[in-house]
Amino acid sequence: MIARREQQLTYLLLGVFSLIALVPVAGIVVTALQARGSAAGFGVPDGFNLENFATAWEEGNFADYLRSSVIVTVSVVALSTLLSILAGYAFGMMRFRGATVLFYLMLLGLMVPLEATIVPLYYDLRDLSLTDTYWALILPQVGASVAFGTFWMRAFFRSVPRSLVEAARLDGSSSWTTLWRVVLPLGRPAVLTMVALIFMWTWNEFLLALVMVSDEGLRTAPLGLAFFQGRNTTDYALLAAGSVIVATPVVVLYVFLQRHFIRGMLAGAVKG
Amino acid sequence: MAAVTFRNVEKRFGSVEAVRDFSLEIADGSFMVLVGPSGSGKTTALRMLAGLEAVGAGTIAIGERVVNDVSPRERDVAMVFQDYALYPQMSVRDNFAFGLRRRKLARDVIERRVRRAADALELGELLDRRPRELSGGQQQRVALGRALVREPQVFLMDEPLSNLDAKLRVQTRGEIRRLQQEIETTTVYVTHDQVEAMTMGDRIAVMNAGRLEQVGTPEELYERPANLFVAAFIGSPAMSLVPVAGLPLELPGADAGAVLGVRPEHARLWEDGEGLLGPLEGEVAYVEALGRETFLGVDSGPRTRFVVSVAGRSPIRPGERVRFGLVADGLRLFAAASGRALGPLAGRR
Numbered sequence: 001m002i003a004r005r006e007q008q009l010t011y012l013l014l015g016v017f018s019l020i021a022l023v024p025v026a027g028i029v030v031t032a033l034q035a036r037g038s039a040a041g042f043g044v045p046d047g048f049n050l051e052n053f054a055t056a057w058e059e060g061n062f063a064d065y066l067r068s069s070v071i072v073t074v075s076v077v078a079l080s081t082l083l084s085i086l087a088g089y090a091f092g093m094m095r096f097r098g099a100t101v102l103f104y105l106m107l108l109g110l111m112v113p114l115e116a117t118i119v120p121l122y123y124d125l126r127d128l129s130l131t132d133t134y135w136a137l138i139l140p141q142v143g144a145s146v147a148f149g150t151f152w153m154r155a156f157f158r159s160v161p162r163s164l165v166e167a168a169r170l171d172g173s174s175s176w177t178t179l180w181r182v183v184l185p186l187g188r189p190a191v192l193t194m195v196a197l198i199f200m201w202t203w204n205e206f207l208l209a210l211v212m213v214s215d216e217g218l219r220t221a222p223l224g225l226a227f228f229q230g231r232n233t234t235d236y237a238l239l240a241a242g243s244v245i246v247a248t249p250v251v252v253l254y255v256f257l258q259r260h261f262i263r264g265m266l267a268g269a270v271k272g
Numbered sequence: 273m274a275a276v277t278f279r280n281v282e283k284r285f286g287s288v289e290a291v292r293d294f295s296l297e298i299a300d301g302s303f304m305v306l307v308g309p310s311g312s313g314k315t316t317a318l319r320m321l322a323g324l325e326a327v328g329a330g331t332i333a334i335g336e337r338v339v340n341d342v343s344p345r346e347r348d349v350a351m352v353f354q355d356y357a358l359y360p361q362m363s364v365r366d367n368f369a370f371g372l373r374r375r376k377l378a379r380d381v382i383e384r385r386v387r388r389a390a391d392a393l394e395l396g397e398l399l400d401r402r403p404r405e406l407s408g409g410q411q412q413r414v415a416l417g418r419a420l421v422r423e424p425q426v427f428l429m430d431e432p433l434s435n436l437d438a439k440l441r442v443q444t445r446g447e448i449r450r451l452q453q454e455i456e457t458t459t460v461y462v463t464h465d466q467v468e469a470m471t472m473g474d475r476i477a478v479m480n481a482g483r484l485e486q487v488g489t490p491e492e493l494y495e496r497p498a499n500l501f502v503a504a505f506i507g508s509p510a511m512s513l514v515p516v517a518g519l520p521l522e523l524p525g526a527d528a529g530a531v532l533g534v535r536p537e538h539a540r541l542w543e544d545g546e547g548l549l550g551p552l553e554g555e556v557a558y559v560e561a562l563g564r565e566t567f568l569g570v571d572s573g574p575r576t577r578f579v580v581s582v583a584g585r586s587p588i589r590p591g592e593r594v595r596f597g598l599v600a601d602g603l604r605l606f607a608a609a610s611g612r613a614l615g616p617l618a619g620r621r
Contacts, residue, residue, distance in 0.1 A: 163357035166324050171371030171422070172345040181370075185361040 032240035052241035056228070060242050064217060065224030066249075069203060072137045072220055076202045077195055079138070080145035084194065087146065088153025089179050093165060103154070109147025114140075114207060122211055136212035137220065141205060145198045156190040157183065192260040196253060203250050221246040273457055274335030274425040275300040276321065281330035283316050290316040292482040294330070298475075301456040303449070305473035307463055308505075313482040314462045315430055321460060322428050323347050334425055345374070350419035351428040354435070356411050358403040364390075364414050365399040368421045389417040392451065409440045416448065420455075427452070427459040433468065445471055466506050470494070478502050494535075496604070500611040503533045503604065509560070509567055511535050514576045515608065521549055521598075523605075524617055531606040536567055536581040538602030541594060548597025554578070556592050561585055570594060 035049050056062065090096070091103050121140060122131065130136045160183050168178040184191070209223040219227070225246045232238050276298040283291040291313040298304040306314040319325040321332055323344035331338045339347050350371070359367050368386045377385075390396045393413045403411055412432065419427055432448070433441045449472050452459050463469055469476045470490045478485045478493065478501070485505075486498040497503035503511045516523060516530045523532065542551045554572030566586040570578050580596050588594060605614040 161355060161357065163353040163355055164359070166322075166344075167351070167353060167357040167359075167418075168370075169324070169344045170322060170347075170349065170351050171418075172374035173370070177374065182359055 028240045028243055031236055032244050034237045036235060036237050049237075052237050053245065056238050056241040056245060059232075059238070060224065060228040060245075061216075062221065062224060062228075062242065062245050065219050065221040066245075068134075068218055069221040069249075071134055072141070073199055073202045075134070075138045076141045076145060077199050079142045080149050080198055081191065081195055083142070083146045084149025084153050085179075085184065085191070087150040088155075088157055089175075089183070091150060092154040092157025093160075093183075094175070103150075106147050106150050109144060110151060114144065118207060118211055125212065131212050132215050132218065134218065137205075137209060137218075140208060140212075141202050145202070149194055149198065152194050153187070153190065156187050160186060189260045192257050196257045196260075199253055200250050273300055276304075276426055276458060276460065277331075277333040278317065278321075279331045279333070281317070281320065281327060281332060283313070283320060283325065283328040289482050291320070291328070294479075294482075294484055296477055296484060296487060298458060298460060301458055302474045303452050303459045303461065303472060305461045305463060305469040305476045306479060307466055307469035307473075307476055308479035308485075310464060311481070312479040314464075314479045317479070318428055318430055318460060318462045321426070322349055322351050348425045349428055350422040350424040350426075351430065352415045352419050352432040354431040356403075356415040356432075356435075358411060358414055358418070360403055363400050363402055364395060364406075364417075367403070367414060367418050368399075371418065371422050385421045385423070389420045392420065393417045408436060409444070412436060412440075412444060416451070420451070423457075425458065427457055429459065429461045431463055432461075433463075434465075441468075448472065467508060470506065476506075478505060480505075496613065497533070498613050500531065500533075500606050503606065503613075507535060509536050509579045511604075512539065512578045513606070514578065516605070518573060518576065520552065523549075523603075525614075526605050526617065529608050530614060531608045533604035533606060534578060534598055535602055536579040538599040539570075539578045539580040539596055540599065541580065541582060542597050545597055547599065549600050549603075550597030551595045552578070552597065553593060553595050556588055556590050556594055558590055559586065559588060568594065570596060 032052055033048055033050075034052075036052065036055075087106070091099060091106075125131050125136045125140075130139070164182060165178055168182045173182065204222055205220070206222045206226070209220045210226075213219060213223070225242050228242050229239055276296075278294050278296040281291055281294040282289070294313070294317060296304075296317075306317060308314045316325060320327050321334075321339075323339065323342065327340045331340055333339065334347060334349070359370060362370065365386055368389060369382050372382045372385065386399070387396075390399055393416060395410070395413055395417060398406060398410060398414075403414065406414065412435070415432065419429075429448075433444055436444060445468060448461075461468075461472060470493075473490060475487060475489055476493055477487045480501050486493060486502045488496075493502060493506045497506060497511070500513060504513060512534045514532050514534070516526045516532050517528045519532065523530075526532065540548060542548065545551060552572050554570040554576075557569040557571050557577065560567040560569070563585070565584065566582045568580040568582060568586065568588060570580050572578060578596065580594070582588075600617060603617050605617065606612065607614055
């Protein structure tokens with residue numbers, strides 16, 4: 001009896017929290033489907049209008065913004081995943097002088113917020129003539145992501161049984177082969193989780209894009225959305241459609257990776 | 273195939289001396305068991321031989337070649353790990369072939385060796401399975417097979433049977449021994465189980481607290497333990513070790529400070545006392561009936577417990593008093609202070 005009550009209570013609580021999380025999202029989707037100029041918010045939808053998306057796409061220039069976002073995000077995710085795997089492998093499995101100090105130095109990258117460094121970063125990149133290029137968006141975000149990624153992958157590599165690596169060494173496998181053939185195939189959940197997180201953070205990054213890029217053609221989707229909002233302050237249906245367009249890629253990726261995502265999170269939780 | 277030589281090998285981990293002044297010769301093609309309690313340094317010695325730990329001092333040679341600075345993959349040794357360490361994402365076939373591919377062997381050679389190992393271990397049907405789809409015993413055989421296909425100079429085995437249930441362990445014990453005798457590859461086998469050591473080893477090296485206590489054939493260790501540690505460690509039930517002082521026995525050549533060592537089979541109930549030293553008397557503390565024989569733990573005084581063996585079942589119960597005697601030929605004397613063996617009773621072999 002108690003168990004059943006407890007279960008009901010659990011479902012109730014989970015239900016309430018799901019609602020709290022979902023209502024705003026549902027609100028935006030519903031708004032985006034309403035006819036332009038009709039009452040905004042959570043009213044009863046007055047129909048199923050897809051033309052808002054088409055209009056927003058056209059007027060908001062989202063094709064360009066999304067292209068920039070894809071270029072930046074894919075580059076950042078690819079580069080930081082590769083670097084994080086290599087650095088995590090070194091920190092997690094190899095013994096070398098200064099490993100601890102270097103690792104804490106990397107963690108610093110996790111702790112210092114972008115807001116604290118963005119001004120000097122701007123001047124540095126300007127001196128290198130990199131502002132107003134994709135590099136100004138890619139390089140700093142690779143730096144930030146590698147700090148997290150190294151931390152994350154190190155935890156994974158630490159959780160791999162040592163004997164597995166030793167067996168590979170005795171079998172004649174180099175460190176390189178051991179990483180790619182023996183150890184990393186076990187880390188798919190960890191890697192995919194990391195990919196999803198870095199993708200999300202990079203896709204949604206706003207401040208960096210705002211500061212580093214003034215060329216319209218280089219604007220990323222969140223930035224584009226902000227400008228779009230500035231131009232259409234009262235047309236809620238159109239704004240909502242723009243938001244949905246910008247958010248969709250992350251949601252789609254999440255749905256694809258969520259099975260691994262949860263498993264990776266749990267592995268991280270148990271094995272530290 | 274090759275002999276293995278440890279010469280004055282030392283290893284420390286921080287302030288812990290894991291292996292001290294360890295010297296051991298392992299003949300080409302022989303089966304050497306390193307046995308000892310946990311923390312005795314046996315696994316560390318094996319890992320140094322594998323190249324997984326650096327040698328602190330001294331030298332380790334495989335054949336003529338000193339391997340102290342040779343990387344594990346160039347030592348041409350294969351190891352069976354306690355947890356098997358199978359590559360989980362690879363099929364049994366790929367587990368076998370992984371090491372051979374790293375050594376750039378021809379495809380048909382690899383295929384042939386994998387086949388042969390699979391046949392020898394009856395794994396032919398399972399070649400396309402992944403490790404997690406196998407039972408514990410099958411995984412263990414895959415671990416053996418992965419070492420076998422390598423055809424290395426030396427096999428290293430680190431407690432390979434400790435994750436198996438008792439019955440499978442006995443069976444696999446015989447199987448490993450048979451395989452080794454067939455292919456005659458030098459094998460170093462680490463275990464904490466003295467029964468495994470006694471049944472498998474051509475020779476056994478008993479280790480304790482980082483030191484080598486004694487090396488010899490199973491018979492030598494059993495019949496002539498070099499010191500109290502080996503006497504107590506080898507044999508099940510263990511040798512009874514009793515201070516000579518206070519025993520109502522004439523023991524020629526034994527001074528008062530000596531310790532008497534008696535194997536259970538050399539302590540028998542008195543009956544008519546023929547051929548026995550004694551009689552001794554004591555109270556039965558416990559009865560261990562194994563069916564074929566029964567062991568009685570008999571206290572004949574403080575700190576003097578003898579294990580007495582009785583053929584078949586025994587009607588004797590704990591708490592009863594019994595008289596028993598000792599077989600003079602089987603007795604061993606040890607110096608109490610140093611623990612060193614003093615040999616058999618004077619005038620005996």
